Amino acid sequence: MMRRSHRKSRKGCLECKKRHIKCDETRPHCINCTTVDRRCRYSTPWTPAERSPSDRSASPQNSTTAHAPTPAPTDAVPNIHPFASVEEPHSRVDMAHMELLHHYMTHNTSIYPVDAYMKGIIMPVALREPYVMHSVLALSAHHLSAIRHDRQAFYYNLAIQLQTDALSLFNSIDVGVFGDSVEKRIPVFIFSCLLGFHAFCDALSHRDGDSDTAIARFLGYLALHRGMHTVMHGYWDKLRESELQVIFDELVPRWFQVAGQGHECDDIRERLTSGNMDDDELTAAQHAVDLVQWVLDAKPGPQSRGYVLCSWVAMLERPFVRMLEARRPEALAVLAYFFLAMHHCRRVWMFGGAGQHFLTLLAEHFRGREWYAWVETPYQMLQESLRQEALDGNSSNHGPASHSEDGSCITPVPMARDFLVERPGESDAPRIAEIHLAAMDSNPLLHVQFPTPKSLKALQRFLSTHTAEELRDPTSGVLVARDPGTGLIVAFAKWDSPSHPGSTKLESGDLRNLEGCRREYLDRYASLAEEAKATCFGDRPCYRLSFVCTDPAYQGQGAGSLLTRRILKMAAADGLPVYLESTEWAFRMYERCGFQGLHSFQMDIPLTPASQSTVYLELCMACHPPSPPTGLLGMIGVGRWRFWKS
Template identity: 30%
Template sequence: MEKMKTRKPHTKSRKGCVSCKSRHVKCDETKPACVNCDKYGSKCEYPAAQARIVNDNTSPYARVSTPSSADGLNLNRSSPTLGGQTQDYALNIPQLRLLHHFSTVTASTLTSNIEAQDVCRSHIVKIAFNHPFLLHVILALAALHLSWLNQALSQVYLVQAEKHHDAALAEFRSDVQDIDESNFQAVFCFAFILFPYSCAVLIDPKNGPEYVLDTVLQNLALTRRVPPMVRQFYSSMLDSELGRLVPSDTQGIDFYQVPSDRVLVSLWKFSELTSKLYPPDINEAYELAISTLEVLFSVVKRQSERPSVSLVKLWTHQVTPRFMELLSARQPGALIIFAHYAVLLKTCQHYWFMDGYAGQILQVADALIPEEWRSWLDWPKEQIRGSA
């Protein structure tokens, strides 16, 4: 069994929860419960804050339905009413701009299917008006897209994206206690929008590969959490308007039938050579992750069109919790398999939010794997960078 690596300290979080501070890990400071506490089932408590004056309208956790002056672009207008009375209406221009951009531009970039694009720009937005957590994540993705398109205002939009993303997670944890007929569509849409945001969000490499991997895994943990929640409503979802979001290339896949014409030759060889080093639970986790990845490569190879994002995302939902634990522990075997998954992600790099994501994962794996293991990354390097 390979030796577990000692984790390097993370960048400190000044306002992190008590649990994260006691474990000496970086807290994302999400309230009422941070991602780490959600992941490990820990009780999330924050130190008592010092009293200070807070303008509720500037809070990033304020509901979208409450106009905010945080962006400094609100316009107050007086509108005449019956009897000569006037009433003030506050317009939140930044949020309206983000919603307009999502409906007219971003929605069409999330899928190549025309019918699915129509669902994104219309039906999902309509659902979001009754579910603030979904509306926030829509605005977050739109802001992230604008930061990608407009380099001059990139930082401005990144700040907006982060605020709406944090508010979305806070609203989701607060509002979604149970999944039922009234909210399963909103939860499904939330997961659909959250994945491209997680891929496109800027991760500063200056914080080191450990920090980057932690951020990637936190995002994956969020996207992995939603499908089990809505599984019982999957048939109802297919019969609804959201059924048009499900790509045809994700249907009818048999993950138990591994193709004979294998692409991952070196990865299978790695599994064979290291099988005697690991206990059964690790071997099973690795073998399932490799076989699932092989099946998805086979599906991509057979079809004439580019794969959908939903297809390549299936791997993150098929791997076991044990594999995710090994990946979180920086085990070389799990990192090598994850680097091969990056090759599959690269097949979707024509989507703006996937651009550079595969290279980032490969770079992290290359940095964290010991020197004597790095030859197993030759094939991913050839496919992603063009050379070993």
Template identity: 45%
Template sequence: MMRRKHKNSKRGCLECKRRHIRCDEIRPQCINCTTAERDCSYPRTTSSNSTNTGNSPVEGSVGARYSVSASPPITSYATAPTSGLMIGGDMPSFALSGPASHLPDINMVHMELLYHYLTNDLTSYPEMAEHFKQVSMSHALREPYLMYQILALAARHLCYCRPESAVFYQMQAIQLQTCALSLFNSLDIGYFNQSISKLATVFLFSSQLSIQTLCDMLSYRDYDFPSALARFMEYLRLNKGADRLLDSHQAEIMGLDIGPIFELGVQWYNVSGEGYECDDIRRRIMSVPDLDTETRDATLKAIDLLQWVIDGEPRAVSRAHVLLSWTTMIGPSFVELLETGRPEALTVLAYYYLALHYCREVWVFGSSGQYFLLSLSNYLGPEWTSWIETPCRLLRQSVEREDADSLDSNLFRADPGTFHRN
């Protein structure tokens, strides 16, 4: 497939230009630099003799697009309503116009989205879905940024439920999430110091923002694995940023209305799989000579959580939530391995993609596990085939047990060790 032509941004920040990624052009700091905690600065020429075309965000504009990584934005899959996927290329944006203080009027579409949120479990909290929604609504009625994110998540889910109308609902999801982020980013540090209940609202906001962001990330099909990894790392940093904000207040949060949800998360962190599927990767990680104890333990913990998901507990959605929370539960030393592209850490991602495949019935994941495991296999090459033989073999067996024609079985060849693109 030929790559779509697109116009390069000429107004992006210097850091995004250096990293060759697309900048959302929000000032004074773009979302990419804010999320990755990098210094953000703009060329002096961008602040003069420039006009707003209607598609380029300007300072203070609600229309500035948000994305966990800058290429492509979360609008990417909107032109493929029947599949929810977008293969490469940058897509035009759907943006709100007007100053940041101008938010869209409430309309019947918003009422539909609110009803959809209240009558469906979009966040994979089966044990306390009703409690989560009740608490979220209680906070959202006091904090508009959370309400906009709730509506945005509902719109994103409707893209999945109603593929014939995916373009429309994706536009709603983008617009509403843009409003949510605009309001959230306008908060000053004093907001978080007002009361501990403000941090509870932040937790509810980040949880639902994270689900929508993950869904958007998995829906995009990069041309190469390094691009997909960069997108994944931006998503991971987003989760870790919110996690750091809440870490020092866990004891206080436990006493709030979100306490039971937090407590359930602690229980999930302590799960450990009993199956055999990850035995091989555990042995290999233990034999890597230059991993210090902390890094090795963090890597093994990440593997244990994936084994629990792969075990196939009867609570299918609960195991999916462990997978949704995996990026917040893995340790910083393992994150550093991923950041540097260590092949040993990337082979652990192969098991993450297998776990995604085993949870493919959950709307957020879909067929992403199969695609990204293929992409990783092609990237690592023959040298690392033995490291990822188990997840590749198990995924192929899973596909063969189903209707192979409906799952693109042409991706697979006879080689038992891996699978390749034709």
């Protein structure tokens, strides 16, 4: 009888073989033995020229050639030998990882808000502990997903994968063998900080359309971030005497043991004092408010205030955490001030418009209930901040994003107003056509397709007639936003879906026959748009948002966002995603509503004079219906990560 082939590695260290565990074969000391401080011995001697598994993972060989015999070159260099492919997916190193490491080390601002103080400590640890290095690279990928919108999906997915690998690597370690060694807990502390920060970025990158989902996502992040208390319990004093002393002796006193001097939180302090809480809950809630007030005192605030917000969850006292987990209205009201502080720190790269988004959802959560008075003050402060931005010319629904001095992106935010959303009548078709042309006037493609005033007039008449025909069909997808004071339509949205069937794309229909239009640019655009949609969705059912147009006199006041969110709710009720093509200057509005980039397409269009040309670009985006938290937060729900389970 032939012996079955042995599939396990025969090159592991003697200690791992004795314990019947998988060895990573790193020489001179494997990770298992290094982690638990065992003497690592191999049956064969080690020379510096030998390669460890991490060295092998950098090989350009693929799986089909890794096991093939490699002929020795005539000028072979001594001690260089062929090597096999690595087994563990998380041990592969490629140029993308090199890019992330380079970005983390050389970017001119702090990707992690405490990097200015900690990078000299983090990197040596990351080079020793693979799970820390994976977490560092995950943060770098998250930052790139925020600043490189053309590859946002690639970097975001890479960030999630790297952090998943980091957790998997950590979970392979038996923390119990650390004993009382504080040195072995330093990497764990750094990892827990990085993990919490990554989870925070992951939570803020979503734009849930309803408050319940958003609150659930935030509470999932809270549970993950506070996991550090599980393994650090009883060792905080010893950590203060380690190389982390700079955190406990300098940063914590400077950033956390201070009392706010402003008055933005006076209303919530008074309400908490008169509320129905015991002494421990009141003290813990007031402490949470103190940290928020200190951030508000320094608006818009330096980078250190961003670190306070990132660490806020970890610094909360246990009684207040229990209130949040129970969704006590008093605790959620404090959370509203936390999101207000986040809005004032929106220049920190991971915040952007997240503070405005989450505070608005909380206000909607309490609207019409007695607890609304608890969040009304921060919500009014937010509105006043947005109005001031509009007056200063810093906010526009369709304008490009601005950037801070350090190059970080600042998402423009609309000044919200109470518009009336309804389905229009046929008599409203001329006004919708008027808004269509006024809103699209800044789009260069429109003037390439309809280059003369006469052709634009013909287009407006066509749009009016076409919209009237759409409105005769009660299943067609058309909504408008009206100014409640004047009754004037200020914006409209059009879409099609299985429940609101539309015709072919507008550019593919009778529009092509209008006098004076340049059909070749209509056909080219329609062809590229349909190819892009097929690439992104194929034949899968979805809502397709074809137009969201706002009268220029009303842009920046939230009408377009309001219509978009209403359509997202209808799509969520049908359990379908929403797809659209966005111009370069409008995509940020859709980002705030929860859309993410999938694809893009472009075409050359002429300029004036005709001898010149430029590239016209549109971004394909989609927003999926609310679902259980994804990324790291979704992993908690299945209880996969033993380290963070308390």
